[in-house]
Amino acid sequence: MKEKENILRCYRHLLPDHLPDLSQGHQMILPAGFNEVPPYEQGGLDWFGVLWRTETPAAIPDPMAPRVLTDISKWREQVKFPDLDLWDWDNAVIVDKVDVFDRENKLMEVLIKEGPFERIHALMGMQEALTALLTDQEEFIALASAITDFKCQLINKVAQYYKPDIINFHDDYGTQKSMMLSPVLWRRIFKPLIQKVVAVCHSHGIFFDLHSCGLIEPIIPELAEIGVDCLNCMPINDIPKMKELTSDKLTFFVGFDVQKYELCDRTGQLTGDIRNEIRETIAAWGKNGNYLPSNRLSEWWVSKVIAEELENMRWTMYPAL
Secondary structure, eight states: OOHHHHHHHHHTTOOOSSSOOHHHHEEEEOOSSSOSSOSTTOOEEOTTSOEEEEETTEEEEOTTSOOSOSOGGGHHHHOOOOOGGGSOHHHHHHHTTGGGOOTTTOEEEEEEOOOHHHHHHHHHOHHHHHHHHHHOHHHHHHHHHHHHHHHHHHHHHHHHHTOOSEEEEEOOOBOSSSBSSOHHHIIIIIHHHHHHHHHHHHHTTOEEEEEOOSOOGGGHHHHHHTTOOEEEEOTTSOHHHHHHHHTTSOEEEEEOOHHHHHHHHHTTOOHHHHHHHHHHHHHHHHTTSOEEEEOOOOSSHHHHHHHHHHHHHTTTSSOOO
16 A cells, blocks of 8 residues: 555545555645745745744744734725735746646645634734734624635635645644633634635545644544544644544644653653653554654654654554555
């Protein structure tokens, strides 16, 4: 079985042949052909006029730059949506090398950042966005809905020109300790909007992968309910518990807590103990499938240890199909 097909089984919520290897059967396109945010590892203006600066290697809206949106009630005048019909999409696919993508052996996943919540606080600042969410909820919802409609139009264009297998859609809702907004507000405002984006992806036969940082356990079962195919989340969420709650409806794409392992080593925990914990984590997260291991190789020794343990367990996790 090709690794591409093995990974596809996870997106289809079928037991894979072996522990998936995303480095072999999958590739993420970080678009430079359209300007939702500046190209990866670069700063500059996006097509809404937000100034970004690089932060090793991610970019963030420059907190010192003037806000594009100064008052939520003025969003219709201050927020200028790009006309996607005027964008040079033929050039975009050339810039992003879509024509030379190895479709036979790899799934194409296109990154689309700045979901409705992220885009609003990029436009006006986090504090101002959270304040507007509470003080002028009607206008906040109107803007979030308009952004979602724009996202759906963008996905239609990406589907037409890039023809991806997966859309990786970003909208962070959590901190290290809790959600940034109450689950009640998320259900009222963002749940139907994300469901709308999911439906557009599915109408093109594209899988929907939601990237959402932070502790978001209260809403994870509902992400499965609205059709999210895969959740790219942080290990601070209780992954085994969330897998039980979502049954076979949601795949989890999760990285390892490398900072914790590095800290354990510096405080005297033996490398062997960390290896055991990594193996136990892989076994718990990978039980019954619906698991895509994420390990971005770095100079940290623990990243290399994780890669070794993933390889050691790759062919023993699941019975042969």
